[in-house]
Amino acid sequence: MKSSDPHPWSVGEVAERFDLPTNVLRHWESVGLLKPARDSADRRRYGEDEIVRIAVIQRSKAAGMNLEQIGVLLDDSSRGRHEVLYAHLADLDRxxxxxxxxxxxxxxxxxxxxxxxxxxxxxxxxxxxxxxxx
Structure with a gap:
């Protein structure tokens, strides 16, 4: 695969680099947190934007956020975004x-x-x- 490819990493490569089982990445996709591109054989291909989202998910989970809260964090059009984030900040302070x-x-x-x-x-x-x- 050419280095200019915007989606250079497979699900296995991403899982290995993040030390995650591949089923976790697939689950995050199924709940809408990730939307990896697909190649001509319908295999998941992760680009830089998806890699950043995975890092955000990992950091957020480590800080105690659940997947629903993380979904709100990552959705810039979410109506309740600020309320969820303020509640998370209060929880972090506590x-x-x-x-x-x-x-x-x-x-x-x-x-x-x-x-x-x-x-x-x-x-x-x-x-x-x-x-x-x-």
């Missing part, structure tokens, strides 16, 4: 706060001399907001 709290608790646990970490008042402070529900 999860980053939880991760920071967990990191602080873990760092304290590494330094703490208490045999049973749950008896340490400073360690317990890290879950005070959760305990306040009782």
């Amino acid at each position: 999860r980053m706060l939880e991760m920071q709290r967990s990191k602080e608790m873990t760092e304290h646990a590494v330094r703490c001399r208490a045999h049973d970490i749950t008896t340490c008042p400073q360690f317990r402070a890290g879950v005070a907001d959760v305990l306040a529900r009782f």
